[in-house]
Amino acid sequence: MLKQIRQTAAEELKIPRDVVLGEVLISFIGRHQVTIENYRSILAYEDETVRLQTQSGKVEIRGRHLRIDYYNQEEMRISGQIRELAFDDGRL
Numbered sequence: 001m002l003k004q005i006r007q008t009a010a011e012e013l014k015i016p017r018d019v020v021l022g023e024v025l026i027s028f029i030g031r032h033q034v035t036i037e038n039y040r041s042i043l044a045y046e047d048e049t050v051r052l053q054t055q056s057g058k059v060e061i062r063g064r065h066l067r068i069d070y071y072n073q074e075e076m077r078i079s080g081q082i083r084e085l086a087f088d089d090g091r092l
Helices: 002-013 017-021
Strands: 025-029 033-037 039-045 049-054 057-071 075-087
Touching: 033 057, 039 057, 039 075
Parallel strands: none
Antiparallel strands: 025 033, 033 075, 039 049, 049 057, 057 075
16 A cells, blocks of 8 residues: 555656665666666675565576676676576566
8 A cells, every 4th residue: 555655656746666666777788787776685696697685576687707896785786798687476
């Protein structure tokens, strides 16, 4: 119910949903770099997989030679040969 109220308020006030709802925001620069905002924690960090917890579930980045270039409480940048991004559908 609270999420619905926040969503309605965001639409009415024309405030971005990621700000009001804390939704994950993902930006790609080609196939070699991705910036992720509004993540909660790093669940796995390996050469071929980076798995993150977000407010709305899990996000998994798959590829080769993946590395976290930087991270802070709000965002992180991952680079390498990015092949796939998957959202949690109950199978991650």
